[in-house]
Amino acid sequence: YKIYDNKHNKGVTMNINSNTKLIGLLGQPVSQSFSPSIHNYLSQKYKKNNIYMCFEIEKNNLQNVALGIKTFNMKGCNVTIPYKVEIIPYLDKVEKNALLIGAVNTIKNVNDELIGYNTDGIGFIKSLKDEGYSLKDKKVIILGAGGACRSIAVELANHEVSYIEIRNRSEKNAKCICDLINSNFQSKTNYNIKPVEENDLNSFDILINTTPIGMESKDCPIDVNINPPKNLLVCDIVYKPHETTLLSWAKKNNLNVVYGINMLINQGLLAYEIWENIKTSEDDLKEIKNIYFNSLK
Structure with missing residues (x-):
């Protein structure tokens, strides 16, 4: 090693x-x-x-x-x-x-x-609570469908969010996580393999990036030309750089953010x-x- x-x-x-x-x-x-x-x-x-x-x-x-x-x-x-x-x-x-x-x-x-x-999902939830955010009845869109998404989605459902949508390029993992939530919690779920478009964000309270996109790069998991709804909370689990392109986009649009660190x-x-x-x-x-x-x- x-x-x-x-x-x-x-x-x-x-x-x-x-x-x-x-x-x-x-x-x-x-x-x-x-x-x-x-x-x-x-x-x-x-x-x-x-x-x-x-x-x-x-x-x-x-x-x-x-x-x-x-x-x-x-x-x-x-x-x-x-x-x-x-x-x-x-x-x-x-x-x-x-x-x-x-x-x-x-x-x-x-x-x-x-x-x-x-401890991933519980750690993420604590990050939101530390900033004073409540999760009950919120609608959440998650980018990615890996291990971090699984743990965060389970804890979100555990904290009674009303709806979780997973966006991922492949269907298999996203469907698997939705099935997991549907079988064990009250929260409704859905998944989609299409990239996020402007209209997609209008019905959500929280956007979470669980992909490594933006780690040590200027890449962004969504189109930076999108104009988001003004009450959207944007979270990124990437912590290097501290301010990812996704979080920069959110701040330029006067949105609240939660940092990966x-x-x-x-x-x-x-x-x-x-x-x-x-x-x-x-x-x-x-x-x-x-x-x-x-x-x-």
């Missing part, structure tokens, strides 16, 4: 010794991840003897990776694109919410038993609570955001 020394952690003194526990991020690519900054900060603050590192892995190594977590007695891992679904067969247990979602972003190693969790930090705090059985604080969110903004300078 390639191991990355994350540039954001410059200046962080890690007291590594013979009892230090390893926590990792599994995915591809991972070299630009901000997650080490989140978790190494938390371990330092809460005086936990951990180090968090990134591991770029190949799909055909997932079984070996699961075995490696046990062999090296790792405390746990985060899982990112593209392995949130593929990792599941190699786990010993999956928490019921993650099982329903069908994707795992957090693994805890408990006495050589790997337990899968999903909010979800990343919130899901990270929840994952850390799972590993350490502690409660993090609102101050942690603020402090980690400061670290993030300093890393952009």
Whole structure:
């Protein structure tokens, strides 16, 4: 595996010794991840003897990776694109919410038993609540139909949105998520493989991008010439760059936005609570955001 020394952690003194526990991020690519900054900060603050590192892995190594977590007695891992679904067969247990979602972003190693969790959707919902937004009876359009969409859609339905529409280039995953919601929740759903057009947005309260479009690029998941309805809330789970082309488009149209970094930090705090059985604080969110903004300078 390639191991990355994350540039954001410059200046962080890690007291590594013979009892230090390893926590990792599994995915591809991972070299630009901000997650080490989140978790190494938390371990330092809460005086936990951990180090968090990134591991770029190949799909055909997932079984070996699961075995490696046990062999090296790792405390746990985060899982990112593209392995949130593929990792599941190699786990010993999956928490019921993650099982329903069908994707795992957090693994805890408990006495050589790997337990899968999903904190993505809950982290996203917390980001909206932190900004004072209510979800009950709202109509939501989601771009993309991957693991992040699944977890966010389940939590939106759990929080009683009235309608979810999924826009994705291929039908299979979008239909699968709609079927999942229809079978387990009251929220109505639909999916569409066509690109978003101006008239499509008029009936929605919230637009969420769960695709990687805009990550490290100027690309936008919708046409920037669209004039959106003025009360639309626009959310992007991409956090690099901080202001994606989608969010720039939203702000130019005087819309409220929720940034991807909010979800990343919130899901990270929840994952850390799972590993350490502690409660993090609102101050942690603020402090980690400061670290993030300093890393952009």
